[in-house]
Amino acid sequence: PSGMDNTPRGRDVYDSIYWVDALAQQGLAALSIARLAAIVGDTRCQHRFHQEYEAKKTLMQNYWDPFHEAFMDRLVSGDGFCPVLTPASFWPLLAEMATREQAECMAGLLLDADKLGGPVPCPSVARDDPDFEEDGRYWRGSVWLPAAYMVIKGLERYGKFELASRLASE
Numbered sequence: 001p002s003g004m005d006n007t008p009r010g011r012d013v014y015d016s017i018y019w020v021d022a023l024a025q026q027g028l029a030a031l032s033i034a035r036l037a038a039i040v041g042d043t044r045c046q047h048r049f050h051q052e053y054e055a056k057k058t059l060m061q062n063y064w065d066p067f068h069e070a071f072m073d074r075l076v077s078g079d080g081f082c083p084v085l086t087p088a089s090f091w092p093l094l095a096e097m098a099t100r101e102q103a104e105c106m107a108g109l110l111l112d113a114d115k116l117g118g119p120v121p122c123p124s125v126a127r128d129d130p131d132f133e134e135d136g137r138y139w140r141g142s143v144w145l146p147a148a149y150m151v152i153k154g155l156e157r158y159g160k161f162e163l164a165s166r167l168a169s170e
Contacts, residue, residue, distance in 0.1 A: 007124070007139040008131035009073055009084045017073040017082045020063045024071075024091030027056035031095065060097040069105035071098070085115060085126035086139075087147040093154030103158035110151070110167060121167050122148040 010017040030053040037046035065072040065081045071089045072081040092098045093106060109115040114128040124139045124147065125132050136142030148167070155164040 004086075004088070004124070004139045006137070007084075007086065008129060009086060009088070010082055011084070016076055018063075018076060019088070020060075020071050020073050021088040021091040023056060023060055023063065024095040024097060027053050027060065027097055028091075028095035030056060057095075057097045060092050060095075063092070064102060069102075070109060071102070071106070084129060084131075085109065086124060087116065087122050087144075087151050090151045090154045093157055094150055096157055098158070100158065103155075103160070107155060107158075107160050107163055110155075110163060116151075119170070121170055122151050 009019070030049045034046050034049035034053055037043070037049060060071070063071045063074055063081075065083070068081070068083055068085065070085055071092045072083060072085070073088075074080070075082055089109075090106060093103055098106065109117070109126075110121055111117045113119075115126045116122055118127060120143055122143050123132070123141045124136070124144055125141055127141070131140055133140040152164045152168050155161075155167070
C-alpha cells in the first residue's frame with residue numbers, strides 16, 4: 001500500500017485503511033494521460049482518461065474529513081476516517097482534486113505548529129499525533145524531501161505561491 005514503512009497510518013494495521021495518496025496518485029496519472037493525449041490529438045484517449053480522472057476526483061470527496069478539515073485515509077471497515085495526518089493528505093492537491101476551500105484548510109495545517117507547520121515544516125506525521133517522535137524515527141516525524149516537494153507543488157496548483165516558497169526555504 002505504501003513505501004512509508006513505519007508510518008502510523010492505519011495505526012500499524014496497514015490493510016485497515018484505504019490510502020488517500022493511492023487514490024490521488026491514480027487520479028493524477030489519469031489526468032496526466034488525458035493531458036498528454038490532448039497534446040498529441042488523441043481525443044478518444046483524452047476523453048477516456050478524463051472520465052477516469054473525474055470519477056477518481058468525485059470519489060476523493062469521500063476522503064475529506066470535515067472534523068479535521070483534511071483529506072484522510074478511510075477505514076476499510078466503513079467506520080469513517082483514520083485520523084493520522086501526514087503529508088500524504090496533500091496528494092489530492094497535487095492531483096487537482098480539492099476544492100479551493102479544501103485547499104485553504106489544508107494550507108492552514110502547514111501554518112499550525114501542532115500539525116504540519118513549525119520551525120521544520122512537513123514532518124512525516126503531525127506533531128500532535130501520539131506516534132510523533134521528536135527525533136523523527138523514519139516516518140514518525142522525520143521530514144522526507146520528496147514528500148515536502150509534493151506538498152509544495154500541490155500548494156502551487158492552488159495559487160499558494162507565497163506559502164510554497166516559504167516552506168521551500170525553511
